[in-house]
Amino acid sequence: MSAAGDFELALPGENVKEFFGSSFTVMTRYAQMLADQGELRGLLGPRELPRLWPRHVLNCAAAEKFLPLGRNVTVADVGSGAGLPGIVLAIMRPDLQFYLIEPLARRSKWLEEVKNELGLENVEVLRSRSQDLPPNQKFSAVTSRAVANLKKLVRISGKLVAPGGRMLAIKGERAPLELTEAREELAAAKLESAHIEEVPSLMDDSITRIIMATKRP
Template sequence: MGLESIGLDLSARQLASLDAYLALLAKWNQTYNLTAVRETERMVSYHLLDSLTLVPHLDGGTRLLDVGSGGGMPGIPAAIARPDLQVVLLDANHKKTTFLRQAAIELKLPNVEVMTERVELFQPERKFDRITSRAFAELAEFVKLTRHLLAEDGQFVAMKGVYPYEEIAQLPADIAVSEVVPVSVPGLDAERHLVRMVMQ
C-alpha cells in the first residue's frame, strides 16, 4: 500500500480496518457527499495514505482532536494506526458526524469519540495534547478557533499542501512554529507539509 515509505508497520487487522473504512467512505459518499474524490483507488492516496503521514508525528501524544473531520480524515486512519491514542472527531455538520459515528461502530474503534459541535463552542472535560486539521482553515484561524482546547505543552499539527509561507507569517505573536516537515504521500504527485506549532 506504500506504508513502508511513511514509516508505518501495521498489522493485517489494521490493514483490513483501513480497507473497511475506505469501503464505508465510498458507500456513504454516494449519498452524503463526504469527499469530492469518487474513485476508490484515488481515495487510497488522497485520503488514506495522506492521513497516515500524520501518525509518525504524533509521538508523545495521548489525546488527539481532529477539527473539521468531515469524512474522518485524518482522525479515523490515525485511530486505526494508533489504538492507544484517544481520538475525538469534531465537525459541525450532522450528516458527516452521523457517518463518523457509524464508521466508529462498524470498524469497532473504542478509541474514537464523535462530537457534533462548532469548534469555538466545544468545551470538553479534558484538553488535547495534539490538535490537527486537514483542509479546515488557514493556520491563524485554525489556532484562533482551537487554542482553548490545547493542553499545556500540547502541539498543533496542521496538515498543509505547499509550504505555507504566507499563513505562517500571519500567525499571532504567541504562536511559534517548531517545525515544518515535508511529507511524501505514495501515489500523490503534490507537495504536502506538516506544520507543528506550540503556544509560547
C-alpha cells in the same frame, strides 16, 4: 452519480501495506466505506475516488509520526468531516484517545457509523464547534485538515491545545505563506516553534505538508 457500492477500490502496493502494518486491514475497510458512500453523502467528490489512497488516506497518515507519545494522550480532530485525518489516525494509534469534533449532524452521524462499523473503541464523536467546547477541555494534540486558513484555524482551535501539547495542521502548497501570515495569531495562542514538516507520499510524487507548533507550558 455513482451508486453506493459501485466503486471497487483497488488496493495499494506492498509498501503501503507494510507501512500500515497491523492496521492495514481496518484501514482498507474504512477506505472502502469512503469509496462506497463518500460521494453519495457529500463527503468526497467523484473525482476523488480513484485517488482516495494517495490523496486522502496516506495524506492523513503522514501526521501519525508527529503525534505525542506516552500514557493518557488525547487527540482532538477539528472539523473531522469524513474522518480525515481523525479516523485514519485513530486506526493507526489504538493506544491514543481521539475526539472527533464535527458540528454538522449528517457528518457526525457518518463518524458514529464508522466508529461502530470498525469497532474503534478509542474514538468519541463530539457534535460541536471547537470554539463551543468547555474552556477547560484541553488535548495533547489537535489535528486538522482542510478546515480553514491557519490564521482562522489558530483562533478557533488553538485554545484546545494543552500546555506542552501540539497543533498539527495538514496543509497544501500554500503552507509556507499561511505560516508567515499567521505568526501574530500563533504568538497570541502561545503556540511556539511553528514550522513545516514535509512527508513524501508512498504512492506518487506528492508531498504532505504539516504545520506543527507546540503550546508554551
